[in-house]
Structure formats: C-alpha cells, structure tokens
Amino acid sequence: MRIKNQSRFLLVWLSVIVFGWVWTNSSRSAPIDLKTVEVAYLFDEGKGNVAKDISENGRDGDISGAGYVKGVFGTCLDYDGNDDNLVVTGYAGIGGTEPRTTVFWFKAGDTRDHSWVKWGPNSPGEKYYIRAHIRGNECNLRVEVNGGNNFGTDNVCDGEWHHMAVVFPKGSDAVKDHDLYVDGELQVKEGTEHAMNTNAKAQEVNMGDFLAHHTFMFGLFDEVAIFNVDLTEDQITAIRENGLQAALGVDPQGKLTTSWAMIKTY
Ligand SMILES: [Ca+2]
Numbered sequence: 001m002r003i004k005n006q007s008r009f010l011l012v013w014l015s016v017i018v019f020g021w022v023w024t025n026s027s028r029s030a031p032i033d034l035k036t037v038e039v040a041y042l043f044d045e046g047k048g049n050v051a052k053d054i055s056e057n058g059r060d061g062d063i064s065g066a067g068y069v070k071g072v073f074g075t076c077l078d079y080d081g082n083d084d085n086l087v088v089t090g091y092a093g094i095g096g097t098e099p100r101t102t103v104f105w106f107k108a109g110d111t112r113d114h115s116w117v118k119w120g121p122n123s124p125g126e127k128y129y130i131r132a133h134i135r136g137n138e139c140n141l142r143v144e145v146n147g148g149n150n151f152g153t154d155n156v157c158d159g160e161w162h163h164m165a166v167v168f169p170k171g172s173d174a175v176k177d178h179d180l181y182v183d184g185e186l187q188v189k190e191g192t193e194h195a196m197n198t199n200a201k202a203q204e205v206n207m208g209d210f211l212a213h214h215t216f217m218f219g220l221f222d223e224v225a226i227f228n229v230d231l232t233e234d235q236i237t238a239i240r241e242n243g244l245q246a247a248l249g250v251d252p253q254g255k256l257t258t259s260w261a262m263i264k265t266y
C-alpha cells in the first residue's frame with residue numbers, strides 16, 4: 001500500500017514536470033501562424049530565375065540578374081548593385097495602416113542606400129520603402145513612406161551578415177510607430193514623422209530595385225518574408241536563430257510539418 005502511494009506521488013510529480021516543460025517551451029516562442037505569411041523566400045533553389053514562395057499563397061518571385069552563393073541558411077541571392085532585382089509578380093504588398101512585419105538577412109557589398117524591399121508609388125504616405133540610411137561610412141536600417149521616415153543606429157554595411165526586422169504594430173498610424181530590429185536589437189527611432197496610408201495596388205513588391213535617386217541593393221540577401229501581423233520579439237528571434245523554414249514549420253514544398261502541426265494544436 002505504501003509503495004503504491006509512493007508510485008502515485010511520483011507519477012503526479014512527473015506529470016507536473018512534463019506539463020511544465022511543454023508549457024514553457026510552447027509559450028516562449030509562440031508558433032507563427034502560416035496564414036499570417038504573405039510571402040517567404042528561402043533562396044535555396046541554387047539556380048534559375050524563380051524564387052519559390054514557401055507561404056500558402058504561391059507568390060513565386062521573378063529574379064532578374066541575381067545569382068546564388070552560400071547564405072546564412074543554405075544558399076542566398078547575390079545582387080550586383082547595378083540592375084539585379086526580384087519582383088513578387090502580382091503582389092502589391094500590405095495597405096493603409098494594416099500591421100505588417102518584414103524580415104531578411106543582408107550582407108553588404110559596400111556602404112550605400114541599398115534598396116531592400118519596397119512597394120507603393122512615390123507619393124506622401126503611400127510609398128513603403130525599406131532601404132539603407134547613409135550615415136558617414138556606415139548605413140542603418142530605414143523605413144520611409146515619402147514625407148516621413150524612421151531609421152536606427154546600428155551599422156549594417158560592415159560586410160557582415162545582419163538580420164533585420166521592420167515591424168509596424170497593430171493599431172499604429174505613423175511611420176515612427178515602426179519597431180526596427182537589427183540582430184535582435186530594438187533600434188532607437190530617428191527620422192521625421194508622417195502618417196501611413198500605404199498603397200497596396202499601384203506597384204508590385206520589389207526586392208533590389210530603387211525609387212527616385214537611390215541605389216540598387218548590392219550584396220547578399222537571404223530568408224526574406226513579409227507577414228500581415230506584427231511579429232513579437234520572440235518570434236523574430238526564432239526566425240533569426242532557427243531559420244524561416246523551421247520557424248514557420250514548413251518543408252521546402254511549403255507543406256506544414258508534423259512537429260509544428262502538433263504544437264499548433266495547443
Ligand atoms: Ca537560404
């Protein structure tokens with residue numbers, strides 16, 4: 001009888017420990033819902049002119065010029081800074097003041113106002129342009145909307161890989177409401193305030209080409225994705241540390257993997 005009671009006691013404690021472990025690990029980095037992924041490229045094809053979208057939307061990218069080299073995860077695109085570009089055919093981005101997050105890895109070929117991700121026409125508030133902000137011999141992560149901008153202070157043009165995240169939180173209405181992360185560090189917000197009214201009809205999403213007097217992207221570009229939600233700092237960390245494919249729980253064909261499918265049922 002005494003042994004039976006001890007066994008029962010042990011079993012209860014084991015259950016508490018296991019449940020605690022599962023709870024801690026599932027809440028620490030909440031899985032990212034695939035429905036929130038607008039488009040996501042791993043650039044692991046290694047050849048050809050089509051960037052395969054691993055989201056559920058089938059928004060394959062049309063690559064012009066950029067070739068493949070070794071990236072942060074698998075291979076990445078190598079932009080020559082002259083005319084290389086990628087167009088997300090048929091997709092013009094997220095509009096108005098809707099929440100959004102853009103993430104990518106970048107390794108600079110030099111210091112310049114690299115054009116990373118943009119959509120919308122060059123009109124006040126309507127443009128959505130994620131590019132580099134020049135500061136002497138350095139450059140910073142910047143988002144601008146024509147009439148307003150928001151940029152950080154960490155140098156991302158030092159020839160090293162950097163992970164960048166541009167988050168427009170739900171309920172926000174102006175460009176300086178964006179939270180900018182470089183290698184997981186929340187940036188100080190500099191720039192000029194302006195209301196957001198992003199145009200999501202006039203121009204397809206471009207990755208590499210510039211607007212007005214700026215410059216083409218020059219350097220290496222890996223693991224880019226646009227989300228229709230404001231990802232949390234933990235979710236951005238999960239993407240940076242584990243890679244997009246693992247963080248989203250998809251295989252290269254864009255199908256949900258079993259492990260994350262199980263976790264997602266919590
Ligand atoms: Ca890759």
Ligand SMILES: [Ca+2]
Nearest residue numbers: 065080083084
């Ligand atoms: Ca070229």
